[in-house]
Amino acid sequence: MPFSTDSLYSGSFIVSHLLGEDTHNILVLRTMSHIPTTFSNFQSYYFETPLYEALTATVVQIKSFLWQPFAIDGYCPFCRRASTFYKPPGEIKPNYTDAYFLQMVEFHRQDLPCVRDQDNHVLRVHSMLSAGTLQKIGQYPSFADIAVDESKEYSKLLSKEDTAEFHKAVGLAAHGVGIGSYVYLRRIFERLIWKRFHEFKDAEKWDEAAFRTLRMKEKIELLKNHLPEFLVKNAKLYSILSLGVHELDEKDCLAFFPVLRQSTIWILEQDKKKQEELAQQKALEQAIAKFSPSSSELPMSLAGTTPEPPKK
Numbered sequence: 001m002p003f004s005t006d007s008l009y010s011g012s013f014i015v016s017h018l019l020g021e022d023t024h025n026i027l028v029l030r031t032m033s034h035i036p037t038t039f040s041n042f043q044s045y046y047f048e049t050p051l052y053e054a055l056t057a058t059v060v061q062i063k064s065f066l067w068q069p070f071a072i073d074g075y076c077p078f079c080r081r082a083s084t085f086y087k088p089p090g091e092i093k094p095n096y097t098d099a100y101f102l103q104m105v106e107f108h109r110q111d112l113p114c115v116r117d118q119d120n121h122v123l124r125v126h127s128m129l130s131a132g133t134l135q136k137i138g139q140y141p142s143f144a145d146i147a148v149d150e151s152k153e154y155s156k157l158l159s160k161e162d163t164a165e166f167h168k169a170v171g172l173a174a175h176g177v178g179i180g181s182y183v184y185l186r187r188i189f190e191r192l193i194w195k196r197f198h199e200f201k202d203a204e205k206w207d208e209a210a211f212r213t214l215r216m217k218e219k220i221e222l223l224k225n226h227l228p229e230f231l232v233k234n235a236k237l238y239s240i241l242s243l244g245v246h247e248l249d250e251k252d253c254l255a256f257f258p259v260l261r262q263s264t265i266w267i268l269e270q271d272k273k274k275q276e277e278l279a280q281q282k283a284l285e286q287a288i289a290k291f292s293p294s295s296s297e298l299p300m301s302l303a304g305t306t307p308e309p310p311k312k
């Protein structure tokens with residue numbers, strides 16, 4: 001299969017290579033089924049919903065979509081930070097019945113300007129309204145570009161390898177490839193566990209063969225003093241990632257992806273912080289251990305702290 005620039009096709013290419021040919025069929029099924037979920041809110045519609053996700057909407061939601069002006073918060077890829085976008089009012093149709101709106105079939109283009117630069121920072125969204133179902137069918141900048149760009153902001157502290165795979169996970173999820181995105185997050189998770197194991201195995205006298213046979217929960221328990229607290233407390237995250245790869249469907253995977261994405265960032269950032277603290281502590285301890293002054297070399301600040309002999 002050639003690597004295509006088409007997002008879904010390239011997504012399936014990556015997933016097929018990671019998990020085997022069967023995964024391609026899962027992707028094809030997902031793109032063909034479009035079983036509608038319920039519309040929740042506009043924030044989620046514009047900033048979290050992948051293209052072609054069919055959402056059943058109530059008559060109130062359809063009317064809001066068509067003509068109600070509102071402001072929503074989201075990441076602006078032009079500002080490269082969180083911002084507020086404005087949805088302008090549409091044409092009001094006051095004399096039409098609810099049944100009319102629920103049967104309506106129309107295409108819509110909405111331009112949502114960012115409040116920081118209304119002329120140049122514009123999110124363009126194409127939607128299809130079809131008999132009570134709302135579907136986003138086009139977006140510029142693409143949902144994936146926004147999601148990956150946003151994760152770049154979050155992941156400044158991550159290693160090169162983690163960053164690359166983290167962006168792949170975010171990009172796949174943005175294209176509606178939930179299971180594939182879990183594969184990448186799970187790899188990041190496993191890499192962290194193994195990194196810590198190799199760092200401490202000699203000091204802790206751990207046996208690698210025995211470690212391999214442990215379940216992930218037991219591995220985390222063994223390494224708990226060397227892992228970020230958030231990960232140790234939420235070791236269940238790994239089971240969710242594994243469940244996603246083996247049992248959950250695309251929709252379930254995608255629904256929980258934002259939680260896993262944020263958790264991964266926290267874990268990696270906490271880990272980075274912990275490693276930096278440990279390195280600083282080690283450097284200070286070495287400096288203190290090396291310190292053997294003659295009284296003349298003792299700095300004034302330290303000399304002043306020497307207790308004076310008691311006066312009689």
Ligand SMILES: [Zn+2]
Pocket residue numbers: 076077078079080083114115116117121
């Ligand atoms: Zn902006």
